[in-house]
Amino acid sequence: xxxxxxxxxxxxxxxxxxxxxxxxxxxxxxxxxxxxxxxxxxxxxxxxxxxxxxxxxxxxxxxxxxxxxxxxxxxxxxxxxxxxxxxxxxxxxxxxxxxxxxxxxxxxxxxxxxxxxxxxxxxxxxxxxxxxxxxxxxxxxxx
Numbered sequence: 001x002x003x004x005x006x007x008x009x010x011x012x013x014x015x016x017x018x019x020x021x022x023x024x025x026x027x028x029x030x031x032x033x034x035x036x037x038x039x040x041x042x043x044x045x046x047x048x049x050x051x052x053x054x055x056x057x058x059x060x061x062x063x064x065x066x067x068x069x070x071x072x073x074x075x076x077x078x079x080x081x082x083x084x085x086x087x088x089x090x091x092x093x094x095x096x097x098x099x100x101x102x103x104x105x106x107x108x109x110x111x112x113x114x115x116x117x118x119x120x121x122x123x124x125x126x127x128x129x130x131x132x133x134x135x136x137x138x139x140x141x142x143x
Contacts, residue, residue: 010077014084021050022088043096060142066121067138074118
């Protein structure tokens with residue numbers, strides 16, 4: 001996969017994830033409001049889903065792209081997965097009862113992960129004597 005295609009795939013993955021979380025969150029909040037339940041609960045669940053899925057996606061993509069293309073391309077692709085969900089996360093936090101410190105800590109962790117895991121992949125590529133083994137090993141480490 002060439003560099004522009006990898007970046008485009010990462011950005012589209014981030015946008016698709018943000019759209020899926022937003023659709024689920026808005027739908028579940030609407031159902032909660034219709035049934036007289038607390039919509040803040042579904043907002044907190046949307047935050048947790050966004051954090052979990054982005055963390056897993058960055059772990060898989062970041063290490064692999066870091067091993068194949070280097071740290072910089074891996075970090076750019078990982079941030080392209082994390083950043084598109086920030087407006088959804090901000091709106092879901094506003095509608096939830098989740099503490100601000102928890103939200104900031106989780107997003108900071110995701111940014112740290114987006115920067116550190118491509119470095120792990122880059123290190124794998126440099127440590128392995130044969131570079132064709134770097135990609136499958138990096139994918140396994142990411143999983």
